[in-house]
Amino acid sequence: MAEHNKLGELGEERAQAYLRSKGFHIRHTNWQCGKLELDIVAEKDNWLIVVEVKTRSTETFEHPQEAITLRKIRNIINATHEYILQFDWHGETRFDVIAVIPHGQVFKIEHIEDAFLSPVN
Numbered sequence: 001m002a003e004h005n006k007l008g009e010l011g012e013e014r015a016q017a018y019l020r021s022k023g024f025h026i027r028h029t030n031w032q033c034g035k036l037e038l039d040i041v042a043e044k045d046n047w048l049i050v051v052e053v054k055t056r057s058t059e060t061f062e063h064p065q066e067a068i069t070l071r072k073i074r075n076i077i078n079a080t081h082e083y084i085l086q087f088d089w090h091g092e093t094r095f096d097v098i099a100v101i102p103h104g105q106v107f108k109i110e111h112i113e114d115a116f117l118s119p120v121n
Contacts, residue, residue: 011055011100012039014107018098022111024049033086036079040098048093050080052115055100068097073116 016026024042031038040051054067076095084093097115101108 008053008055010102011107012053014100014109015051015053015098016040018109018111019051027087028083031079031083033079033082036075036082038076038079038083041083046091048084048089048091049096050076050083050093051096051098052076053098053100057102068115 012029016029019026019040019042022044024044026040026042027048028041029039031041038050039053042049042051052068052072056067073095080093080095083089094114095116097112099108099110099112101110
């Protein structure tokens, strides 16, 4: 497995542990709908929270959440729509980003709530 894939998996594991420590229930990880994927789908306080995890080895060039393009946002929103239909979700939904950056043996985790909004159709 490529080194950046290992780092990405480790970042997602750290993000899941962080969310659990904050009282989130993890419903699914790496949920797929065709070619679309949701990193983490969690639930807390009757909210469905879709979390995009961005892990980088350094924040020198680009902060992890800056790597989320408009196309990526559209893909997350489309996958979330399918998730909501498939699991018959009727509550509120929000989109978060968790940025994970290793600093030696410690990981810096930044949780950005309501990182972007779904356009109303």
